[in-house]
Amino acid sequence: MIKDRIAALVLVGVGVFAWIEAQRYGPMSRLFPQVVAVALVVLSLFLFASSFSARSRRAAAERQAESSEGERPDVRGVLLSLLVIVAWTLLLEVLGVWTSSVIAFVALVIILRSTERAAVVWRSVALGVVLVTGFVLLFRVVLRVPLPEGVLW
């Protein structure tokens, strides 16, 4: 509910910004984005307003109950994985697709493991390296898609 309100305000901002930015464009290229921007603002304001209604409060409470039933989500895992994924993307061109993917793969396996049995973890790493190598070869050699090479491979 509070989330709805934040999202609605952010989207109102996006819409207003889009409208103002489009002022600079010619009549033909301004029309469509401005119409859409107005729609976005109106709909977001509606969402904002309706988040105060009793019905939406009830729905939010229900959803809360629903989500708390299950297991606690792995917030640490998600945040760390996100970090790895962002780093992976940034390093793609620097290190090359193979190297960066293998490193990220290992990092994710370590973050996501729930067992301490090394053999299992090793198996994941080995499988990952084989899959990455296989796909990189498939793309580079067979399909001739020039994946980023970077300094390494």
Next chain:
Amino acid sequence: MGSYSRFRRAGRLACAMLVVVGMLVGAGALFARGAGEDAEYPSRAVTYVIPFDAGGQSDITAQYQREGLERALGVDVVIRHQAGGGGALAWSALARGSTDGYTISGNNIPHIIIQPLVRENAGYETEDLRPVYLFQTTPIGLAVAANSPFDTLDELIEHARANPGQITVSGSGTHTGHHLAIMQLQYLSGTQFTYIPATGAAPSVANFLGGHTQAILGNSDDLVQHRDAMKILAIGTTERFHALPDVPTFIELGYDFTAGIDRGVTVARDTPEEVVRRLEAAFDAVSRDPDFIARMEALGFEQHQIGADEFAAHIERKTREITTVLRELGEL
């Protein structure tokens, strides 16, 4: 605890090993490339970037050229597509990319000239790219439907002059060859048409054939293909076009301009002179192959054999011409 630390050790070991392996592979790659630079160009595969979608005219031509290029250069030629921004994506990448000549790109006039003129930041300037070879033109012609009341260009222009903006003309894209052609025709005849840009040649033809526009600026191959459904009023070549000998040129009819899409190949500006010459020679060999010429002409193209220097002069001339038209029409 024991198994956990064993896991940690294993993880660390894995990382260390990967780093070592990675460095070895990387060093090998660097060494291989370093050795390659000393050898005579080309010593490894050349990437031929097509700045448009697969299946388009640039792509088809490149697919035909590939074998001949491989023979002439003695290395693999890999065609890859990098469509986007009307070609700007590929050209801006080329302008900022390496100058070793292993990445070459298709060069389409007028796109490559107009984009830097009209966009705040197209990502490249026309001068950032070194022209290598000009091998082909797709002439652009103006046509009306077969049942149209207009039989000649003069009748069409007469009507447009009396009723400014009433004649709709279909074409492919904005700031493209078709768009430039309509601008030049308007500028030289003092008339006003309504140009309706489509997202490509095929949708433009569809708009025209469906009767949604009254006229079309079409590529020569489309005109040849659909000639039964239309009256072709004029074509943008200097002399009569081989596939449509009955169609007069714009110049013949008193409008002194040519309309077409010139296709060539280009590299980054600071590419070494001998590399440019090597590529020029390879493209020259391919472009003089009679079999290649015959196939291309059958598809409705006009073939040229224009080397780097003359090509550069051509771009300069075109740039002046285009700048004048755009300025006169208030597009700049």
Next chain:
Amino acid sequence: MPSLLEALLTVGHPVNLMLVALGVGAGIVVGALPGLTATMAIALLVPFTFGMNVVHALVLLGGIYCGAIYGGSYAAILINTPGTPAAIATTFDGFALAKKGHAYRAIVVATIASAIGGLVGVAFLLFLAPPLARASLQFGPPEFFWLTVFGLTIIATISPRSTVKGLIGGALGLLIGTIGIAPVDGRVRYAFRTIALQNGITLIPALIGLFCLPEILDMIASRFHRETAIPYRPQRHMLRRVWRLVARKPWLLLRSSVIGTVIGIIPGAGANIAGMVSYNEAVRVSRKPHEFGEGSLEGITASEAANNAGVGGSLVPLLTLGIPGAPPAAVLLGALLLKGMRPGAELFTVHASVTYTFMFSLVVANIVLLPLGILLGKGASKVVTGLPTTVLAPLVFFLSVIGAFAIQNNVGDVYVMLAMGLVGFLGRRVGFQPGPIVLGLILGAMCEQGLVQSMLMGRAAGTPVAIFFTRPISIVLIALTVLSALWPVLARVRQRHTRDEAAAHIHPIVEEKRDD
């Protein structure tokens, strides 16, 4: 018709049969990988056909086209990411089924629907191509505009939890779609002088980002079977049961296939939209609309039958007029021209035997697709459900990265994928689904193009407003749009009505129960 007979004999040649099967198999694999679309699949394989003769090349490429559009359903079902944009609507129910452990059943349904849809599409191509192609030309800018507006009403169907959020998502998608070069005056919009945004947000990276990344992160958050694979349980008589289930819905199959074919024929619309429109209609007609989105086999059938029917449809204007009905058909056009075959009347006279061989090979491809798809689907669902998260999550992300890159050989697209992934992930926390955003993105460019082109046309003709409302096909589309937009209200009325009726009877309502 000697050429027909000759074509039949050529298709039956073992080499051609093998090439069809090979093409279908390769297409399925490429289509199943997120980011590698049918267009890419054909483009990547055209160079391989360079040295082949015309028949072999076309037969192979046709197989790839069919296979790839179908293969997109694997990724949709198994990891909630459409392998090709055509499979977007397949994710809605496919993944829900997979989560319940019925991935293989979903794939079998998709296979049967795809094969039947594909055959219907080819039948239209074989028997009605010339009149249909001529009719497709009646679709001008105003019709495109209204088609996209009609398309946007699908949002109500695919966001049952909150229509407002669906609409907001759709508007956001439309707005994202305006980034880049404007259709009429060529002005670069919302690029802030950056080169990356000048080219606009490409659909495929956005699609992967919005669907795939949130799914990976959710997989991680839910600690769903980390290292231990769930044992794969084969179900007995599954094939026969699913077949019976699908066969019980001939109208659904036929309707979806016809929708797919028609939308495939309209140049520029294509399978992406076909699947969603067909899904929308299926929900509307179904007696159990609440099941959609929760793992309805009808939903998968509607989407898959339509997108594969679109294959045949997209070839109708291609072969008769040289105007591709969809992006993969555009690449096929290039392949045809490379072989010196010019679409149009010539294809049906001079090259008739080759052309009919190609069409017949599509029939074969859709038949081959059944056993091949069921076999590969079994393998794929076994492997993917068997992979632990520690491998699956990084692997899916890895495939997303190379898929986003490969579409234009552009690293910028990988960043777009990542950015859209974050939008999708945060959006999901607030209850925004990726479906409406992607729908907006797909329809946005077409919608604006149709709008401004129509305005130019209207202004030239002196009827700036009337042009939108006076053309016959436009009127039909407007009526459909109004009906579609009002449908939720009508459905509620109908529901209340039937409930009252049921209450009037004393008999208890017996729910139809199936134990499949």
